[in-house]
Amino acid sequence: xxxxxxxxxxxxxxxxxxRGARVGVLWVGLLLVCAGLAPWVAxxxxxxxxxxxxxxxxxxxxxTPEDVGWSGALLAWIVWMGxxxxxxxxxxxxxxxxxxxxxxxxxxxxxxVNLAPNDWGEIGARDGTSLAxxxxxxxxxxxxxxxxxxxxxxxxxxxxxxxxGRDVTARLLHGARTSLLVGLVAAGTATLIGLVVGAxxxxxxxxxxxxxxxxxxxxxxxxxxxxxxxxCAFMRPSLLxxxxxxxxxxxxxxxxxxxxxxxxxxxxxxxxxxxxxxxxGIRILVRHVLPHxxxxxxxxxxxxxxxxxxxxxALAFLGLGPVDTPSWGRLLQEGRDxxxxxxxxxxxxxxxxxxxxxxxxxxxxxLRDATDPHAExxx
Amino acid sequence: MTALLxxxxxxxxxxxxxGAVHAVRGVDLEVRPSETVALVGESxxxxxxxxxxFMGLLPRSAEVTANALRLxxxxxxxxxxxxxxxxxxxxxxxxxxxPLTSLNPHLTVGDQILEAVKLHTDLSGGAARARVVAxxxxxxxxxxxxxxxxxxxxxxxxxxxxxxxxxxxxxxxALLIADEPxxxxxxxxxxxxxDLFQRLCADRGTALLLITHDLxxxxxxxxxxxxxxxxxxxxxxxxxxxxSDTRHPYTRGLLxxxxxxxxxxxxxxxxxxxxxxPLDLPSGCPFRPRCPEEVDRCAEEEPPLDGPAACxxxxxxx
Numbered sequence: 001x002x003x004x005x006x007x008x009x010x011x012x013x014x015x016x017x018x019r020g021a022r023v024g025v026l027w028v029g030l031l032l033v034c035a036g037l038a039p040w041v042a043x044x045x046x047x048x049x050x051x052x053x054x055x056x057x058x059x060x061x062x063x064t065p066e067d068v069g070w071s072g073a074l075l076a077w078i079v080w081m082g083x084x085x086x087x088x089x090x091x092x093x094x095x096x097x098x099x100x101x102x103x104x105x106x107x108x109x110x111x112x113v114n115l116a117p118n119d120w121g122e123i124g125a126r127d128g129t130s131l132a133x134x135x136x137x138x139x140x141x142x143x144x145x146x147x148x149x150x151x152x153x154x155x156x157x158x159x160x161x162x163x164x165g166r167d168v169t170a171r172l173l174h175g176a177r178t179s180l181l182v183g184l185v186a187a188g189t190a191t192l193i194g195l196v197v198g199a200x201x202x203x204x205x206x207x208x209x210x211x212x213x214x215x216x217x218x219x220x221x222x223x224x225x226x227x228x229x230x231x232c233a234f235m236r237p238s239l240l241x242x243x244x245x246x247x248x249x250x251x252x253x254x255x256x257x258x259x260x261x262x263x264x265x266x267x268x269x270x271x272x273x274x275x276x277x278x279x280x281g282i283r284i285l286v287r288h289v290l291p292h293x294x295x296x297x298x299x300x301x302x303x304x305x306x307x308x309x310x311x312x313x314a315l316a317f318l319g320l321g322p323v324d325t326p327s328w329g330r331l332l333q334e335g336r337d338x339x340x341x342x343x344x345x346x347x348x349x350x351x352x353x354x355x356x357x358x359x360x361x362x363x364x365x366x367l368r369d370a371t372d373p374h375a376e377x378x379x
Numbered sequence: 380m381t382a383l384l385x386x387x388x389x390x391x392x393x394x395x396x397x398g399a400v401h402a403v404r405g406v407d408l409e410v411r412p413s414e415t416v417a418l419v420g421e422s423x424x425x426x427x428x429x430x431x432x433f434m435g436l437l438p439r440s441a442e443v444t445a446n447a448l449r450l451x452x453x454x455x456x457x458x459x460x461x462x463x464x465x466x467x468x469x470x471x472x473x474x475x476x477x478p479l480t481s482l483n484p485h486l487t488v489g490d491q492i493l494e495a496v497k498l499h500t501d502l503s504g505g506a507a508r509a510r511v512v513a514x515x516x517x518x519x520x521x522x523x524x525x526x527x528x529x530x531x532x533x534x535x536x537x538x539x540x541x542x543x544x545x546x547x548x549x550x551x552x553a554l555l556i557a558d559e560p561x562x563x564x565x566x567x568x569x570x571x572x573x574d575l576f577q578r579l580c581a582d583r584g585t586a587l588l589l590i591t592h593d594l595x596x597x598x599x600x601x602x603x604x605x606x607x608x609x610x611x612x613x614x615x616x617x618x619x620x621x622x623s624d625t626r627h628p629y630t631r632g633l634l635x636x637x638x639x640x641x642x643x644x645x646x647x648x649x650x651x652x653x654x655x656x657p658l659d660l661p662s663g664c665p666f667r668p669r670c671p672e673e674v675d676r677c678a679e680e681e682p683p684l685d686g687p688a689a690c691x692x693x694x695x696x697x
Contacts, residue, residue: 269481272475
């Protein structure tokens with residue numbers, strides 16, 4: 001005995017079929033691949049050292065918790081997509097979550113070895129020893145003094161280097177991590193806060209609504225950039241701080257949306273019907289009201305990711321982000337300082353930011369069409 | 380036998396932009412265990428407001444006062460409504476008018492009944508699911524195990540109403556309040572649903588407060604009838620007395636309005652005039668402007684419901 005697909009599985013099917021959404025998801029997936037495989041694609045240390053007695057993997061020895069997290073996320077995504085393709089959606093969900101859990105545990109226990117800037121050439125020259133290198137033999141922070149500000153196409157530096165000799169490919173790959181992380185965490189924080197505030201305001205109305213709507217208006221008036229500049233003047237800028245600040249200033253749209261939806265939904269007959277059954281208020285809100293508001297909320301969340309990516313790039317461009325994290329906005333700023341030489345330093349991160357924002361917007365539009373209850377039925 | 384539902388001198392006022400609407404103006408009502416009482420009246424007569432006030436389901440903006448609201452020996456006026464919420468869906472349950480909008484479109488029918496079962500019984504897991512199927516079976520849903528997995532939009536109006544009745548029965552209520560449960564249904568389905576209510580009440584010994592404007596429904600299902608007009612009960616009688624010995628001119632008007640053997644060109648009989656504006660009730664008896672039997676006293680004083688009818692002419696109120 002099985003039940004027919006409900007609203008959410010229909011929406012997912014519609015979303016999978018939308019062309020724009022596919023392009024968006026493909027681009028985001030590509031960023032996830034970049035983020036997960038970054039140390040395998042661009043690394044100043046060899047991937048594998050094999051000698052007569054056996055072999056070891058410098059790339060794994062040096063795996064940081066961050067590397068573990070991104071590789072695990074990529075693995076979880078592949079497992080989930082693969083099983084879902086095979087029609088095993090429940091198994092896909094369980095397996096994906098298991099991989100994520102294992103990733104979290106591994107990341108927490110990761111103990112990266114700080115590899116010395118070895119003279120790998122000498123080691124490789126020994127008898128019976130061979131080194132397997134990554135396609136790009138430079139890490140994101142490594143400075144190649146012999147190749148400062150070279151243009152793309154030079155052997156060893158396919159996308160060139162920046163003004164102090166760091167490889168642009170490596171930095172762009174690691175920049176994908178920053179872009180994804182900031183976008184998702186900031187938009188997630190904003191959506192969560194907006195959901196709670198909007199739901200409480202719309203459900204309890206009266207004084208609660210008056211107070212929360214006032215808070216929404218005050219926060220909506222905060223210019224995020226000015227706030228971050230101010231906070232960064234007092235605190236050491238970190239990626240977490242930037243994410244939280246974007247999230248803490250960006251939730252007002254969601255809150256307004258949810259408030260309106262809840263106010264509309266709470267008057268519907270099935271809500272009264274649930275009250276007549278003695279269902280406690282909070283349970284009605286969570287189980288009968290909020291699920292109906294989630295369509296617009298996840299659309300708003302996807303668009304908020306695009307907004308967060310944009311804001312993060314802008315902050316990094318203004319030099320307000322953390323110094324030690326590669327970010328496309330920071331690359332853009334460094335490229336601008338090097339102008340008129342090194343146009344690729346401006347062009348490449350600029351295009352990546354542009355495409356990423358487009359991709360998240362496409363995802364948002366696809367979600368909007370997919371969760372539209374007036375859309376055509378899925379055959 | 381003591382009453383199961385007791386309402387004494389219930390008043391409900393809604394704040395409106397032009398002043399307070401006094402929707403219910405002193406209603407007394409009793410329903411005894413296993414008894415079906417019909418509450419009859421046109422739209423705006425206060426019959427739904429009476430039921431919602433008893434269930435504690437009126438919006439907070441409504442002002443509810445009463446001398447007594449009791450379910451069995453539970454006093455619903457104490458505890459600021461907390462007691463009422465605990466009893467809702469348990470000892471008293473309600474079935475609404477529109478079976479489509481009363482079901483949550485995002486949940487399967489079975490999941491919604493399951494929620495009610497889990498709220499009001501100690502069952503869980505497989506036992507709770509079995510109870511859901513048993514309830515659907517009891518209300519006459521064919522293939523109940525399969526229908527439990529259906530979404531509301533996949534069911535016909537009659538089946539949806541049966542599912543809502545199953546939800547109401549989940550807590551094994553002693554009192555069921557049905558607010559125009561057949562109004563949104565096809566005529567053939569109406570009869571089936573009425574039969575279902577009668578069968579359930581007989582099998583389970585459940586008392587039923589049936590709110591309706593359909594005197595055909597009253598004649599078919601009720602033991603006692605209370606007729607409401609402009610927020611008050613104007614006539615109260617056993618169902619056979621109501622039809623054979625009608626006391627109030629309003630009730631007589633209602634009975635005369637039932638379409639009988641009419642030629643195709645005859646106008647449907649109706650009561651002249653329109654229900655009074657609740658913001659501007661006429662002095663004396665609120666039915667006076669439409670009453671064919673008005674006497675002088677009707678304009679001076681509103682007749683109380685001392686006997687079977689609140690009427691200076693035909694009632695026994697001296």
